[in-house]
Amino acid sequence: MKQITIERAAPGDVPRLQRIGRETFAETFAASNTEENMRKYLEEGFSAAKLTGELENSHCEFYFALLDQQVIGYLKLNTGSAQTEIKDNKSLEIERIYVLQAFLGKKVGQLLYDKALQVAKDKGLEYLWLGVWEENRRAIRFYEKNGFVAFDKHIFRLGNEEQTDIMMKKMLSGNLKM
Template identity: 35%
Template sequence: AETFATDNSPEDMAAYIAASFNLRQQMAELADPASTFLIAEVGGVAAGYAKLHAGEPLEGVEGANPVELVRLYASREWLGRGVGQALMCACVDEARQAGHRTIWLGVWERNGRAQAFYRKWNFRAVGKHMFQLGSDPQTDILMERAV
């Protein structure tokens, strides 16, 4: 929530968090064999996490045998300190070991910092799709890269 709270209404953020991060939803995601979660720790404290999900990609994703990078977040105090880099490296390694040849993701069109990060990792834009944040339909840029 800390990543997007300043750019979205409190009501839309609350609706998204209630739908996406409630206990039942989190338990279902953790139990899903198609999902892999990676946790970055610094000094024994969680500093960020990533989620990969193997499944049908959105239209526009072109690469072979894709896996989605659903989430990659570093806590605010760890931004720019290597946590995102470490998580991305682990995601690429995990995808490769699982036999995937492509990683794809959706990134909010207004999140320039994340887009720059993904471009550094050789992701390229391949399309757009709508992402619903509460009552606000937002445009995500679809990006992919070879593993």
């Protein structure tokens, strides 16, 4: 396989971000949710206005995984007030790591996770955290393999349905900013 590169998304990347976001979310969750709930989430969660606002927010960062300039996955990170729950200035939220199904098992998710870890270390943060759907066993195993432990649960709304996410955390020992 050719070299996969990780590149930060810019405000002009909304169309690419919409495409990869909608495609990977649908691949991952369409079989487990109603068509109506999926359509509503994909329209709202990946609207041009929403993504533009997030790309312009200094507390949000998006990264693409690229293979021959084709986007095959992406990462969304939040700090400070952009975090969905904890909003701790000492933490980094991994809101999304999504990879096209055709590239699952090819270390793309690991490269994106490694980028998140590097961003957290570069910022001198104390820990990473995330929420992962309790039914997404593959993702849970991935995060456990990378040192995350469950610490709480929260509700994720997809259309008119409430789903439970397991909240997981990884401490970055020895990375305290002085």
